[in-house]
Amino acid sequence: MKGRKPKPAELKVLMGNPGKRPFNPPVKMDGVGKPPDDLTEAAKEKWLETVDELGLWLKKSDRSALRLFCEIWAEMLNAQKNVVENGSMVLTPNGMVQKSPWLTKVEQSRVELRKWLETFYATPTARARVSEAAPEVKNPFSALDRA
Secondary structure, three states: OOOOOOOOHHHHHHHOOOOOOOOOOOOOOOOOOOOOOOOOHHHHHHHHHHHHHHOOOOOHHHHHHHHHHHHHHHHHHHHHHHHHHHOOEEEOOOOOEEEOHHHHHHHHHHHHHHHHHHHOOOOHHHHHOOOOOOOOOOOOOHHHHHO
8 A cells, every 4th residue: 555544534523624625424433342351461451541542543443453452562561571580681502692582572562562553643743643623714705706
């Protein structure tokens, strides 16, 4: 897919419609509901925190994406815990020092989480593109069009 990512209708409503191009109205938000039972405790906590913060954007159809985000978050926390406990460098069987696989997992998780945060418009950069709806300004020359 080339070009800009399409914006959700909810964002278009918040940002206003300066180009006056038609768009499909936003779908009524039905929420994502409670976290799935099989998530770890850390993932469930992240689920509830995310729903609290981003509830405006999230719909029932976002459950799978939110689940992946929360699972990656929990995996990153587990990997960070292992790095703290075991160090960022490990000895190989032949006596060489190398980066811990847990540290690699932390780094990979951070990259994935960043992408998910962009997807959910949850980064400062993404939020900067969202503003309050622009007030409708009446064209002072619209009366002349009717004459």
